[in-house]
Amino acid sequence: xxxxxxxxxxxxxxxxxxxxxxxxxxxxxxxxxxxxxxxxxxxxxxxxxxxxxxxxxxxxxxxxxxxxxxxxxxxxxxxxxxxxxxxxxxxxxxxxxxxxxxxxxxxxxxxxxxxxxxxxxxxxxxxxxxxxxxxxxxxxxxxxxxxxxxxxxxxxxxxxxxxxxxxxxxxxxxxxxxxxxxxxxxxxxxxxxxxxxxxxxxxxxxxxxxxxxxxxxxxxxxxxxxxxxxxxxxxxxxxxxxxxxxxxxxxxxxxxxxxxxxxxxxxxxxxxxxxxxxxxxxxxxxxxxxxxxxxxxxxxxxxxxxxxxxxxxxxxxxxxxxxxxxxxxxxxxxxxxxxxxxxxxxxxx
Amino acid sequence: xxxxxxxxxxxxxxxxxxxxxxxxxxxxxxxxxxxxxxxxxxxxxxxxxxxxxxxxxxxxxxxxxxxxxxxxxxxxxxxxxxxxxxxxxxxxxxxxxxxxxxxxxxxxxxxxxxxxxxxxxxxxxxxxxxxxxxxxxxxxxxxxxxxxxxxxxxxxxxxxxxxxxxxxxxxxxxxxxxxxxxxxxxxxxxxxxxxxxxxxxxxxxxxxxxxxxxxxxxxxxxxxxxxxxxxxxxxxxxxxxxxxxxxxxxxxxxxxxxxxx
Amino acid sequence: xxxxxxxxxxxxxxxxxxxxxxxxxxxxxxxxxxxxxxxxxxxxxxxxxxxxxxxxxxxxxxxxxxxxxxxxxxxxxxxxxxxxxxxxxxxxxxxxxxxxxxxxxxxxxxxxxxxxxxxxxxxxxxxxxxxxxxxxxxxxxxxxxxxxxxxxxxxxxxxxxxxxxxxxxxxxxxxxxxxxxxxxxxxxxxxxxxxxxxxxxxxxxxxxxxxxxxxxxxxxxxxxxxxxxxxxxxxxxxxxxxxxxxxxxxxxxxxxxxxxxxxxxxxxxxxxxxxxxxxxxxxxxxx
Numbered sequence: 001x002x003x004x005x006x007x008x009x010x011x012x013x014x015x016x017x018x019x020x021x022x023x024x025x026x027x028x029x030x031x032x033x034x035x036x037x038x039x040x041x042x043x044x045x046x047x048x049x050x051x052x053x054x055x056x057x058x059x060x061x062x063x064x065x066x067x068x069x070x071x072x073x074x075x076x077x078x079x080x081x082x083x084x085x086x087x088x089x090x091x092x093x094x095x096x097x098x099x100x101x102x103x104x105x106x107x108x109x110x111x112x113x114x115x116x117x118x119x120x121x122x123x124x125x126x127x128x129x130x131x132x133x134x135x136x137x138x139x140x141x142x143x144x145x146x147x148x149x150x151x152x153x154x155x156x157x158x159x160x161x162x163x164x165x166x167x168x169x170x171x172x173x174x175x176x177x178x179x180x181x182x183x184x185x186x187x188x189x190x191x192x193x194x195x196x197x198x199x200x201x202x203x204x205x206x207x208x209x210x211x212x213x214x215x216x217x218x219x220x221x222x223x224x225x226x227x228x229x230x231x232x233x234x235x236x237x238x239x240x241x242x243x244x245x246x247x248x249x250x251x252x253x254x255x256x257x258x259x260x261x262x263x264x265x266x267x268x269x270x271x272x273x274x275x276x277x278x279x280x281x282x283x284x285x286x287x288x289x290x291x292x293x294x295x296x297x298x299x300x301x302x303x304x305x306x307x308x309x310x311x312x313x314x315x316x317x318x319x320x321x322x323x324x325x326x327x328x329x330x331x332x333x334x335x336x337x338x339x340x341x342x343x344x345x346x347x348x349x
Numbered sequence: 350x351x352x353x354x355x356x357x358x359x360x361x362x363x364x365x366x367x368x369x370x371x372x373x374x375x376x377x378x379x380x381x382x383x384x385x386x387x388x389x390x391x392x393x394x395x396x397x398x399x400x401x402x403x404x405x406x407x408x409x410x411x412x413x414x415x416x417x418x419x420x421x422x423x424x425x426x427x428x429x430x431x432x433x434x435x436x437x438x439x440x441x442x443x444x445x446x447x448x449x450x451x452x453x454x455x456x457x458x459x460x461x462x463x464x465x466x467x468x469x470x471x472x473x474x475x476x477x478x479x480x481x482x483x484x485x486x487x488x489x490x491x492x493x494x495x496x497x498x499x500x501x502x503x504x505x506x507x508x509x510x511x512x513x514x515x516x517x518x519x520x521x522x523x524x525x526x527x528x529x530x531x532x533x534x535x536x537x538x539x540x541x542x543x544x545x546x547x548x549x550x551x552x553x554x555x556x557x558x559x560x561x562x563x564x565x566x567x568x569x570x571x572x573x574x575x576x577x578x579x580x581x582x583x584x585x586x587x588x589x590x591x592x593x594x595x596x597x598x599x600x601x602x603x604x605x606x607x608x609x610x
Numbered sequence: 611x612x613x614x615x616x617x618x619x620x621x622x623x624x625x626x627x628x629x630x631x632x633x634x635x636x637x638x639x640x641x642x643x644x645x646x647x648x649x650x651x652x653x654x655x656x657x658x659x660x661x662x663x664x665x666x667x668x669x670x671x672x673x674x675x676x677x678x679x680x681x682x683x684x685x686x687x688x689x690x691x692x693x694x695x696x697x698x699x700x701x702x703x704x705x706x707x708x709x710x711x712x713x714x715x716x717x718x719x720x721x722x723x724x725x726x727x728x729x730x731x732x733x734x735x736x737x738x739x740x741x742x743x744x745x746x747x748x749x750x751x752x753x754x755x756x757x758x759x760x761x762x763x764x765x766x767x768x769x770x771x772x773x774x775x776x777x778x779x780x781x782x783x784x785x786x787x788x789x790x791x792x793x794x795x796x797x798x799x800x801x802x803x804x805x806x807x808x809x810x811x812x813x814x815x816x817x818x819x820x821x822x823x824x825x826x827x828x829x830x831x832x833x834x835x836x837x838x839x840x841x842x843x844x845x846x847x848x849x850x851x852x853x854x855x856x857x858x859x860x861x862x863x864x865x866x867x868x869x870x871x872x873x874x875x876x877x878x879x880x881x882x883x884x885x886x887x888x889x890x891x892x893x894x895x896x897x
Contacts, residue, residue: 052802072803073802073803074805076805078803078804079799079800081800083794083796087801087814089819090814098806098814099804099805102806102807102810103805146800147803156803355808359701359704359705359709360705360710362705363702363706363710363722366698366779369779370722370776370780372740373733373736373739373740374725374728376739377732377735377736377739429629429630429633432629433627436622436626436627440619440622440623448627448631451631451634454638454639454642455638457881457885458642458878459837459854459881460834461837461838461857461858461874461877462645462837462877463638463641463642465870465871465874466638466641466642466644466871467637467641468861469641469644469645469867471641472654485633486637488633488637489633489634489637489638492630496630546727549729550728552729552730552840556840556862567731567732570732571731571844574738574844586729586735590729593728594725597728598720598724601720
């Protein structure tokens with residue numbers, strides 16, 4: 001077990017800057033998510049930590065060791081791949097034992113640890129099966145067991161759950177978290193699924209175009225995104241434009257917006273859809289920001305519902321439990337309101 | 350060992366293989382332009398062997414015969430093979446697996462055995478040696494190749510396209526002509542080129558089935574080589590190599606064998 | 611599998627398939643049967659010749675040491691050509707499949723298998739020009755090397771081996787390349803992440819996974835080489851007497867067709883045995 005530290009890392013592929021001055025700390029025993037759209041550099045960062053690619057500049061430390069020039073096979077890491085990459089020619093037990101065999105731990109020790117790992121992922125009965133005889137979820141467990149059986153210093157997961165269907169994915173998220181807590185291994189994973197990142201991580205890093213735009217605990221990043229990209233990529237966000245340069249939006253018949261603390265007159269305002277509520281008449285409560293809007297569409301999705309509205313030039317999305325919405329028809333004039341402290345001000349850059 | 354060094358060693362190896370594969374062919378082509386009859390160096394450029402070739406009636410006859418046989422073989426093998434491929438692709442029936450396995454003997458059994466067996470049989474039924482026997486043999490050898498190539502193309506055919514056509518009211522023949530055939534056309538062209546190459550390059554079976562004085566080009570070349578070297582053979586061989594490589598390059602454009610595209 | 615077919619469909623299947631398979635029957639399967647029958651005759655049953663059924667031809671194979679010696683010689687030649695081709699071709703296929711990327715790979719792959727589709731007789735002939743004494747190889751080597759060398763490989767076993775390797779090498783490159791290309795690069799990455807070095811990856815991942823393709827290539831080389839006769843004739847001269855050339859002689863020189871048929875069937879039996887032994891692994895290659 002070890003902490004991982006990435007400082008000022010740069011990697012170019014030809015003229016493309018895949019990683020541009022990226023820094024992030026991964027303290028010992030934590031669970032970390034790297035999040036970003038495709039092409040953002042998140043997988044490149046993971047592969048740089050793993051050692052599949054060597055960075056052009058900056059430092060990567062695992063524990064006390066600087067590893068920029070250490071190839072992957074010498075880094076003592078565990079890695080799980082998107083498609084699991086189980087060796088089709090070997091049994092489950094041989095797959096798990098592969099790294100142990102390489103480390104020459106001895107036959108008895110090898111058997112014992114394979115048994116333990118199978119136990120840990122609840123596949124004790126499946127050691128002699130071949131990978132193609134397993135279900136998707138079982139393969140995923142084997143891949144996990146294989147990655148951790150050598151007690152690596154750090155566990156790296158590349159889109160670990162993306163190949164599973166939704167229901168199974170939620171189960172596996174819980175399972176993954178349980179196992180990670182049980183063995184206490186520093187774990188870094190890459191995902192494009194923001195929900196997964198929020199669920200699993202102690203800390204997330206958001207990447208865009210090779211740059212780390214924000215890193216921190218999920219709740220902090222969600223509640224206080226430091227740029228528009230973080231705000232929109234992690235969760236839904238209503239961006240109230242026109243709020244920066246002019247006062248139009250601030251106070252007139254159709255709008256009454258309370259500025260948050262630290263508002264410098266040039267910030268962009270962001271409000272999460274779930275913090276807004278809709279009423280047919282203008283709420284008279286003090287301390288609420290209010291905005292007159294027209295209903296465009298209401299989307300029912302079981303327990304929750306989404307309402308799309310239009311206000312000024314802005315499209316606004318409100319999410320709430322379905323029964324909390326008043327009776328709305330398309331084109332109806334309504335008021336959207338939210339508490340003052342739910343307005344996020346993102347400083348202009 | 351250093352990975353980059355290893356990768357470069359690998360490339361070097363690949364380069365050596367390519368030299369090994371092409372060197373003799375290039376040497377032969379080079380020598381066909383050398384004036385000396387006994388391949389003596391230094392090299393002296395000359396077209397005399399090509400000129401002699403142009404006036405060698407025996408070789409011209411054999412070449413014409415080879416091309417004609419290859420064309421007839423191509424037409425027959427492509428037609429029969431495409432029909433069989435369509436049936437094998439579209440229908441499920443008992444014995445299908447067996448029919449697919451039956452395609453392997455012409456490819457897997459050494460041509461020496463196939464060729465001598467044909468010789469015996471064609472004599473037995475009174476057909477004997479000659480161009481008709483050669484064509485029958487060539488078509489049989491080319492058929493499995495056509496079926497394999499066309500079937501590979503058919504396997505990429507999206508059956509819902511036919512269903513879509515049917516939903517728009519098209520009948521069986523219209524679907525085949527307007528939807529299925531255009532899709533497999535590249536496969537058919539590739540299959541035809543393979544058939545042509547199999548026939549045009551075929552030596553063993555032609556050797557046993559063609560009549561002396563009425564032989565195909567490769568058979569004529571073989572008998573000439575065994576009599577002694579003549580540079581005219583260099584010239585005609587160079588021409589053959591150029592033609593068959595061009596045909597295969599063309600075929601490669603229509604079938605992505607081996608490479609992802 | 612559905613076995614109940616509409617009558618109309620059955621007619622269609624019959625109409626589409628029967629020409630091709632009828633042709634194969636007439637040109638391949640009936641001739642093979644005829645040859646089997648011939649191998650049990652004392653003489654060709656044409657004209658006024660006397661003939662009767664006999665097993666003499668097979669007895670000849672088992673009692674005349676020459677034939678079994680030559681068959682053994684042919685098998686050894688095939689083994690040598692196969693092993694050399696595998697050792698040369700597999701690394702080449704590996705470089706193509708795993709080291710080179712993109713359009714360069716496509717072009718190089720085409721370049722490697724292109725000669726294979728040109729006339730094999732002509733390619734063998736081109737080696738005859740290169741290998742003969744005072745030929746290009748000797749002149750070229752003497753121009754480069756500081757000392758005189760005498761390279762007359764023509765009419766020797768090495769010449770036959772070189773020519774055959776040249777003819778059949780693309781087979782093993784093609785099949786190995788297809789098998790190697792199908793190996794997910796993530797498997798190699800996974801093995802590396804578990805600490806495996808290059809040799810371990812080769813032995814435990816790459817070779818086991820590409821073995822069916824490698825073996826398919828080996829069989830595709832071994833089988834035709836056992837029955838080769840043109841290559842030994844052209845490149846081997848007097849040392850080029852093999853089982854294949856003896857069969858050829860029975861049909862074009864000695865005109866003892868029944869004996870030739872029997873020898874062909876012995877060869878066929880050997881070939882079928884090889885195919886049968888390798889088929890369990892070969893079947894894997896196609897899935």
